[in-house]
Amino acid sequence: MMKRMFIVAAVMAILTTSAMATTLQLYKISPVAGTTTTVTEGRGITPDGKYVVFSDGTGTTEGGMWDVKNGSRTMNAGGAVGHTVSGIAYRNYTTSTDLIAMGDSTGGTVGAVYFNSTDKGATWGPKLRRTNTANLPANANAVAASLDASDAWYNVRNQTGASWVEKGSGAAALPIFDSKSATSISMQGVSGHGVAVGGRNNPLQPYVMYFKTGGGTAGGLTFPKTLNAAGTGMLYAISGDSTKTDNLAGGYCEITGKTGKWPYVVRDFDADVSATGTATAMPVANPSATNALNGNVYGISQDGTYAVGMDYTFSGAGERAVLWTYDVGTDTWAELNLTQWASDHGLLDGFTALGRAYAVGVNAYGEPVITGTGGHTDGTRGFVLTVPEPATMGFLALGGLFLLRRRR
Numbered sequence: 317m318m319k320r321m322f323i324v325a326a327v328m329a330i331l332t333t334s335a336m337a338t339t340l341q342l343y344k345i346s347p348v349a350g351t352t353t354t355v356t357e358g359r360g361i362t363p364d365g366k367y368v369v370f371s372d373g374t375g376t377t378e379g380g381m382w383d384v385k386n387g388s389r390t391m392n393a394g395g396a397v398g399h400t401v402s403g404i405a406y407r408n409y410t411t412s413t414d415l416i417a418m419g420d421s422t423g424g425t426v427g428a429v430y431f432n433s434t435d436k437g438a439t440w441g442p443k444l445r446r447t448n449t450a451n452l453p454a455n456a457n458a459v460a461a462s463l464d465a466s467d468a469w470y471n472v473r474n475q476t477g478a479s480w481v482e483k484g485s486g487a488a489a490l491p492i493f494d495s496k497s498a499t500s501i502s503m504q505g506v507s508g509h510g511v512a513v514g515g516r517n518n519p520l521q522p523y524v525m526y527f528k529t530g531g532g533t534a535g536g537l538t539f540p541k542t543l544n545a546a547g548t549g550m551l552y553a554i555s556g557d558s559t560k561t562d563n564l565a566g567g568y569c570e571i572t573g574k575t576g577k578w579p580y581v582v583r584d585f586d587a588d589v590s591a592t593g594t595a596t597a598m599p600v601a602n603p604s605a606t607n608a609l610n611g612n613v614y615g616i617s618q619d620g621t622y623a624v625g626m627d628y629t630f631s632g633a634g635e636r637a638v639l640w641t642y643d644v645g646t647d648t649w650a651e652l653n654l655t656q657w658a659s660d661h662g663l664l665d666g667f668t669a670l671g672r673a674y675a676v677g678v679n680a681y682g683e684p685v686i687t688g689t690g691g692h693t694d695g696t697r698g699f700v701l702t703v704p705e706p707a708t709m710g711f712l713a714l715g716g717l718f719l720l721r722r723r724r
Contacts, residue, residue, distance in 0.1 A: 342663040345370050345687075345698030348378045348390050354695030358382070358674060358687030359456040360403040362415070363463065363556055363618035365677030365685025367437060369401040369417050370698045379419060381437045384685065384700055389437050391417060400452070403459030405508070405556075409467040409486070416469045416484070418459045420452060427451040428473050432488055444490050451475050454504045454514075456674040457615055460556050462508035470510045470527060472503040479503040481512040481527045481534050492530030496537060504551065505565070507558035508618075511536070511587055513551035513565045522551040522567060524587050526560060536560070540585035541593045542569035549577070552625075556618035560587040564620040566613030571597060579611035579625055581649075598640055599651045602629035613640070614688075615675040622684045624673035627651065637670035637688050639703060654686065654701060663701075666693045670701070 345356045345368070353372045356379075360369045368382040369391075379401040380391045391401060401419035408414075415433040417440075428451045430444040454472045461469040468485040479501050484491035501523065503514035510527030512534075517523075522542060525534035542549045549569025558564060566581040578597055585593025600611050605628070613625040623640040630636050630653065639652045655670045673688035685702045 340661055340663060340704075341702070342658050342665060342667065343382075343384065343700040344666065344692060344694070345382050345700065346388060346694075347372060348380050348388060351378050353378075356696070356698040357689040358698035358700060359401060360417075360459065361615075361675040361677040361685065361687050362404055362406060363677050365679040365683075365702070367404055367415060368675075368687045368698075368700055369404045369419070370687075371400040371402070371419075381415075381417065382687075382698070382700065383437060391419065391431050391440050402453040402456055403471060403506075405459045405461040405469055406463075407461045407467050407469045407484075408465055416459055416461070418453050418471050418473075428453055430471075430484070430491070444488060446473075446490065448475055454502075454506075455552065455614075457505040457553055460506050460508040462556070463618065470506050470508065470512075472506045472512045472514070474502050474514075477501065479512075479514065479525070481506060481510060481525055483510060483527045483530060494525075494528045494530060494532050494534035496525055496534050504567075505553040505616075507554045507563070508556045509559045511554060511558050511560060511563060513540075513554045513567070515550035515567075519546075519548045520550045521547045522549045522565075522569065522582070524551070524565070524585070526587055536587040538585075538587060538590040538592075540565065540582045541591050541595045542582070543578075543580060543595050543597060544570040544572045546570070547591065549580070551582075552612065552614050553616045553623070555616045555620040557620065561585075563587075564616060566598075566616055566623050566625070568609065568612045569595070575606040577609045577612075579613045579627070581613060581616075581623065596649070598623070598625075598649055600627050600629045601651070601653070602631065605629035611638075614673060617676045617678050617684065619678070621678065622676045623649070624676045624684075624686050624688070626672045627653070634669070635671040637673040637686070637690065639673065639676070639684060639686060641684075652703070654703075655690075657703065658701065667691065667697070667699065668693070670699060 371379040404417045417431045427447040431440045478497040480493045482491035482493040500518045501516045506512045525536040528535040551567035554565040568577040582593040611627040637654045668691040670690035
């Protein structure tokens with residue numbers, strides 16, 4: 317009897333701690349006040365999960381920043397408006413911790429715009445603009461900074477036939493950059509140490525380059541390992557801590573003997589040597605599926621513990637946003653269907669499905685905070701979802717089973 321009471325008390329204590337850590341909530345990212353768009357998409361998140369940047373999805377009205385605690389804020393600064401806002405990061409400068417974000421001002425036709433905030437996103441400025449035509453930011457996770465005392469930040473941007481990896485530091489000024497001109501090149505994610513990933517060639521192959529000196533050719537320019545002999549695939553994300561040799565990147569690739577493209581990660585590739593690293597297929601709902609694109613990794617947490625993306629192999633479900641959790645002890649990944657998880661916990665509240673997860677941060681309790689986009693009764697809406705720490709959830713499940721067995 318005493319043992320049972322002890323176990324009940326322990327489980328209740330964990331439940332109480334978990335409840336203190338996170339109030340289960342799926343937040344809908346509404347459009348900026350005064351706009352009428354039916355599309356919003358969460359595109360980037362700070363490493364601690366506190367701030368999200370979003371796009372209006374059409375590039376015609378306005379995107380901005382979503383303060384997870386206090387709601388959305390515009391990113392209008394000096395007349396420039398961020399439409400497709402695709403990255404956000406902290407950087408240390410003077411006595412403040414700044415927020416740096418990147419977007420475009422007129423659907424990409426005027427150029428990339430860099431926003432700086434010293435007051436947690438309440439105001440944005442100064443605004444810095446590159447006016448290259450069709451100078452587009454990346455799809456998501458386009459800005460990163462290291463978590464050390466450096467004031468530097470990095471970003472990637474693209475235009476037809478060329479890509480840049482840029483470094484900003486010090487007082488407000490346009491970042492300096494290294495670039496690569498090539499056909500079918502598109503860089504998508506960047507680390508806090510200036511390592512960028514994307515794709516190049518036709519058909520696409522995963523591609524990496526890194527900031528070198530500024531004003532010249534980027535370093536790297538290599539092709540990390542995939543799961544097929546032809547080396548075809550594409551990378552969309554890289555962990556914020558990634559360096560030129562200690563790294564984790566993710567996207568999709570073909571797998572020898574299987575149909576279509578599959579979500580995968582590649583670890584510890586040498587950014588100066590092609591076909592290096594350890595490539596791993598991510599778990600999916602149906603490993604025998606035959607879709608053209610069976611899934612994709614769009615975002616990776618700062619420390620590489622979590623990855624997020626899309627799985628297209630759930631029977632009859634279409635795209636579903638997923639969270640992958642890494643177990644360092646077994647060197648394996650586990651997948652969670654976020655739509656099903658939110659439904660099981662009664663959180664959907666107007667969402668019909670969470671379609672894609674683009675970025676993931678980790679809050680002070682070690683829990684993944686995920687942003688992306690999904691179907692909603694209001695249209696297509698960005699979302700922010702916090703999932704309780706998986707190890708705690710697993711322990712609770714085991715404790716509950718033990719109690720049930722004791723009752724029997």
